[in-house]
Amino acid sequence: MNKIEFLKTCVDDLVTHDKREFLGEVLEWVEFSLQFYPDTIEIDSTKTVEGAWKAIEKFAKDNNKRVLTPKAATKVILDYLGVKQAATQTISLDDFM
Numbered sequence: 001m002n003k004i005e006f007l008k009t010c011v012d013d014l015v016t017h018d019k020r021e022f023l024g025e026v027l028e029w030v031e032f033s034l035q036f037y038p039d040t041i042e043i044d045s046t047k048t049v050e051g052a053w054k055a056i057e058k059f060a061k062d063n064n065k066r067v068l069t070p071k072a073a074t075k076v077i078l079d080y081l082g083v084k085q086a087a088t089q090t091i092s093l094d095d096f097m
Contacts, residue, residue, distance in 0.1 A: 003034055006043040006081075013048065026053045033074040034083070043081050055080035 001009070010027050014020045027049045034041075059076045060068060068076070 001043060001045050003037060003039050003041050003043060006045075006047070007031060007034070009045075010049045017050075019050075023049045023053065026050075026056075029073060030077055030081075033077040034081075037083060041083060043083070047081050052077050052080050 007027075007030075010030065014023055014027065017023055030049060030052055056068065056073055056076050059072075060066065
């Protein structure tokens, strides 16, 4: 499924999840991690927000970390989702004014 379908499915799945408030925050980070990728990227339909959280927990445990930097958390999420292509970002001169 594409990025938009994936994110919509994640939101729908959280409606009835018993950890929806916590996983909603994880979903915000997933959205942040995907923001510079085109809407057409493909994401495996078996991937979930809960799975992304478990991937972060596993990475932290395996690397003896209590806290991850935003860059590390983003990398773990993108690896879990199988996003491989480089993100594209448009930079405007307005960004520097």
